[in-house]
Amino acid sequence: MDEQRGRGCGGPPRSGPPRGRPGPPWWRFPGVDDTAPAERRLPWLTTLLLTVFIQVGTGFAAHGQPGRAEVDGLARALLLVASGSLLLRHRHPVAVAYVTAGTTVVYLGAGYPYGPVFLTVAVGCFAAVVAGHRRAAWGAVGVWWAGQILITQVLYRWLPPEGDGARGWGEELAVAVWVVATVAVSELARTRREQWAKERAERALAARRRADEERLRMARELHDVLAHSISVINVQAGVGLALLDSDPEQARTALTTIKAASKEALGEVRQVLDTLRAPGAAPRAPAPGLDRLPELVEQAGSTGLTVTVTTEGRGGPLPPGADLAAFRIVQEALTNVVRHSGSRRARVLVRYAPGSVTLRVDDDGPATGADAGGSGNGLAGMRERAAALKGTIEAGPRPDGGFRVTAVLPTTGAARPGRDRHDDQ
Numbered sequence: 001m002d003e004q005r006g007r008g009c010g011g012p013p014r015s016g017p018p019r020g021r022p023g024p025p026w027w028r029f030p031g032v033d034d035t036a037p038a039e040r041r042l043p044w045l046t047t048l049l050l051t052v053f054i055q056v057g058t059g060f061a062a063h064g065q066p067g068r069a070e071v072d073g074l075a076r077a078l079l080l081v082a083s084g085s086l087l088l089r090h091r092h093p094v095a096v097a098y099v100t101a102g103t104t105v106v107y108l109g110a111g112y113p114y115g116p117v118f119l120t121v122a123v124g125c126f127a128a129v130v131a132g133h134r135r136a137a138w139g140a141v142g143v144w145w146a147g148q149i150l151i152t153q154v155l156y157r158w159l160p161p162e163g164d165g166a167r168g169w170g171e172e173l174a175v176a177v178w179v180v181a182t183v184a185v186s187e188l189a190r191t192r193r194e195q196w197a198k199e200r201a202e203r204a205l206a207a208r209r210r211a212d213e214e215r216l217r218m219a220r221e222l223h224d225v226l227a228h229s230i231s232v233i234n235v236q237a238g239v240g241l242a243l244l245d246s247d248p249e250q251a252r253t254a255l256t257t258i259k260a261a262s263k264e265a266l267g268e269v270r271q272v273l274d275t276l277r278a279p280g281a282a283p284r285a286p287a288p289g290l291d292r293l294p295e296l297v298e299q300a301g302s303t304g305l306t307v308t309v310t311t312e313g314r315g316g317p318l319p320p321g322a323d324l325a326a327f328r329i330v331q332e333a334l335t336n337v338v339r340h341s342g343s344r345r346a347r348v349l350v351r352y353a354p355g356s357v358t359l360r361v362d363d364d365g366p367a368t369g370a371d372a373g374g375s376g377n378g379l380a381g382m383r384e385r386a387a388a389l390k391g392t393i394e395a396g397p398r399p400d401g402g403f404r405v406t407a408v409l410p411t412t413g414a415a416r417p418g419r420d421r422h423d424d425q
Helices: 044-063 073-088 093-111 118-130 134-153 169-243 246-276 290-303 320-338 378-387
Strands: 306-312 345-353 358-365 393-396 402-409
Touching: 044 073, 044 093, 044 118, 073 118, 093 118, 093 134, 118 134, 118 169, 134 169, 134 378, 169 246, 169 290, 169 320, 246 290, 290 320, 290 345, 320 345, 320 358, 320 378, 320 402, 358 378, 378 393, 378 402
Parallel strands: 306 345
Antiparallel strands: 345 358, 358 402, 393 402
């Protein structure tokens, strides 16, 4: 009997990660996940706007602080270094955080007026935290905070401007609140961005899983369709070759069976592959189900196998998935009888019960042991079909030397039951 699940049939191309961005574009920094070349571009526009704002805003802030040092060329240079370093905040967030903090401390130590220069520290800290360098960002903010307290509470006696006094602790408390708010906002942004990145990875993984499942479904369908039809064709081709000279009319019948079997196989393969060419489109023909058991019996009969079908219980239309799985399991079991059994008789039992349907296929054996051209995928494929529906399947030799396949498939959600059926074909 066939034992291995096939993996060779193709399926839909693997889906890649979703194209949607995990959050606003200004939250995307290198170092957290893979980045496209566009994401490594320097943030020229935002840096330019911040630089202009800081330069102009400092000039206005100086008018309200007449006791501070005049904003001269050195002050402008320090402001330019602090804001200009933000151009590299995506590529070197740690270095930028410390450069902005250090430059701002030097700026304050020179006695220049307070103002929007503090924004450079906030932006540098934000970039470092969101990029995942939390400790470095906290360290930079700590250096800046300690430096400005040292200047305003101790070193102001020896630093410009002359006559400057210590800042009140109320003002220091306001600065502390500003620092805590900056760090809190940065941490919130980092957490949210990591959540978006995780969701994006989960969506990509789910898409790949769906693609793999669809690929396996396609492979299983193609295997079951081709295995049965090619087995019929193989048997009939042998008959035709054997009788070509002695009984041309019987050979013609074998060739006619080959033509019909190949035509049916091509139609079913085309139906499976149509879903690849037009994703989401409805199939052109309904999926096969147990109502097509007479066709299986007829095809098996063309190979010399006599099949008796017995139906028990109150049966009705099954859910599409269960109906297709039941048909394919019976089809594969009969295909294996044709390939591997020396018996020319097989018995199929279909037993309906509340919430389930039981399928049993028996042959009297013995196993031929000959290589019938099988792929070794049939029994594993039947197990996968049953497992996909949370059903069970058992297959193995019988004590009397034959072989039995028994599958139990749940039918929860089936349509209303029909009349009692107990008939033999």
